[in-house]
Amino acid sequence: MPLRNLTLNERNKLINNVQIDKFKTKDAEVKFKVSRWTVSRCLNNSQEIDEAVQNGLGKRKRFERRPEVLDHDERVKKWILSCQDKGLPLSATLIIEYAKEEAENMDRDDLKCSWSWFSRFKERINLKLGRTNGEKKSVNLKIVEYWKTNVIPRIMIDWQSEFIYNCDETALFWRQIPVKTYFISKLDHSGTKIFHERISILFCVNRNGDKLPPLVINKAKKPQCFYANCLDNLFIQFSHQTNAWMNKELFVEWLTTFHNSLAVEGKKILLILDNFRGHRIVESDFPLITFKFLPSGTTSLTQPLDAGIIRSFKSKYLSLFVRKIISEINSTKHITEIVGAFNLLDALNWLDTAWKSVSSETIVNCWTHFGYKVDSQPIYDDDDGTNNLSHLLNNLTIETQPKHICWCVVNILDGFTVGYTFIRFFK
Template identity: 50%
Template sequence: MRRKNLTIKEKNLILDEKENQPKNVLDLSFEFNVSKWTINRTLKQKKPLQEAFTNGQGKITRLQKNTDLIEFDSKVKAWIMSCASKGIPISATMIIEYTKQISNGTKGSWGWFLCFKKRINLKLGSTSCERLSINLKIVENWRNFQIPTIMINWQHEFIYNCDETALFWRQTPVKTYFISKTEHIGDKLFHERITILFCVNRNGDKLAPLVISRSAKPRCFYSNCLKDLDLKYVSQINSWMNREIFYDWVSDLHSTLVQQNKKILLLLDNFRGHNIQQQDFPLITFKFLPAGTTSLTQPLDGGIIKSFKSKYLSLFMKNIIENIDANHISDVVKKINILNALNWVDQSWKNISSETITNCWCHFKYFDSYNTNESHVNSDNDEVPELLSALNQLNLNCCSYDDLLDQNNFDFVNFFYD
């Protein structure tokens, strides 16, 4: 039989199949294309193989037999995890310097680091969100008490969330893949930025985005050039959202609600540009999210904006590839104008599916825990049944959300019938 070196991950698969799907040694040897002696050795090393796989060593083929090396790796790994729990960005140089300190200079070369990466399955990536600075008790209170109140008083189609995001509309990525020992140089970066206001509802519907740029009439604009785009374009000297622009946007939204004869709840963050005269818009109930918690409470931050930017980047890169014959990347990027960007913004936003939007709402616990027909039921959340029980004690005779609707009790169900 041809020699084959199994990885620790594959050996753990053998152990799982032997335990969960009782097979004899001969069957396993044929399935994994190894000798029966290899299967027997694997079965005898069950505990160390499982420990190695748990420690992230699934891609290597041999167990570490050097106990001193295993102990040293565990010490460095514990330090890395400690730094990660404190939000400290860790570079290869930091790991090497720490290794030199604790080993008195006997370890800590780049060659050691490359082997160490493989042994503990160390990955390089970017830090995500600002979770360490968030008060989780506030988030828990919002999810356990505020969200059930919102979901019991409002139908999905009347619950909206709006948020702004910045988009560097013609900036190329900084990181690149390159062939080893070859030069990988960069070109000029373009830092033009626009601000986009998005708004979605719990039902998965999208409103036309509001795009804020610096120029009121860019040179690339022509008569009715935005006619076929489902977005609104405004200008501001810094491409920022301010109270005047937000007030105008809310006014347009309110006018639409008047025509449709309905009332909505609008969830938004505590950005100072959102501080407007709320009494001017009686059909909109403003509900501000807890300060400093939007990365865990705002649905648009749950993946909707990320999905939009991913789709935009795909369209941007498609344009780059189609014109890659130019001498420099900057020559291609210079030809991209704000009108191109607006077309890509419109196309990217239209390509966001309703399923993506509803999943992001559910990811942050905006679902009816009392509705057993819904696929996102959270059986651990008992606040809503307790609230309904309290309502029954007030002699409202309502044991479910549908009962509340039937009684047309607008103190608890704030929406207008068409």
């Protein structure tokens, strides 16, 4: 029987079969096609094998036990973790060059940090390649903490959920196919034309999970694919700007429409938004809207739309876009012809469907994830007297005699009002 060289995952499975499933040594030999000495070695090294599998090294077939190699790996790994904390993107070339410097510092002339070394090093420390996401590394966490512990609770006390709104813009390359692809090794995998058409979209949602029609900003006022009343059945607003970007004029126009709808409904709302210069408007022009600007550079941790709402929309849009491609890919047309035939009106229909399919539950969860909770309570300083006053008011003794109702309202700190109702009945 030809014997096999087991991976660490297979060795871990063998150990579980013997120790947990009570396999006999002979049964393990037959199942994994190994000798009894291999079974014995696996059992003796069970703890080391388990740790290696937990660290993501399960696909390797042997341990690296040379101390000089492990020491060099540990130094390079420590540097990589340091770069991650500082937000520095790392390429293979950058890691290899640093590894060479470390080898020189250790007087390791025999260690040639080549691309082959890098390939084995990746396996040893479970190093992966991927894109960096978001802007968290550049956020001042102290400002975020202050916003979540002091500002958000006050917002949640002063405003009901249905009157708390958040708006933000995002870009959408509405017919861009993925750049990365899976391919069969050693076969041609040349790329194709990349479409760069972009639109900007302004989304607005409230804490209750309600959605406003998104404002779509295109370069052209009336694209060729448009026809009379073609947007009437879509849950969107359409506008145009030379570069398809949001600016102050478009924002004021959108706010005016929103403000007029609030006047009809007799509502006053709080609008949370970022410090983008296009948002800097004359606030007194919109008396039914109270503007609350987020701290600069913190939107990735404080803006609900950035907590996953926009991501959910784009995921659903991409799904519709890809389904359309799949439905036509079996024809004789090339992918460039298929995608090139899509027009902006198609994209707006997918956009409309995708935005409608973003659930209220998703929106509410994103608000909650960033700390906008209904039961939030502000954190007061110990010396402001608020906690003591609240305690005294809560423990007042109330006489129960009919005739008179007295309201006592106590103003506390900057604009906060704590109201207590005292019912006193007189004979």
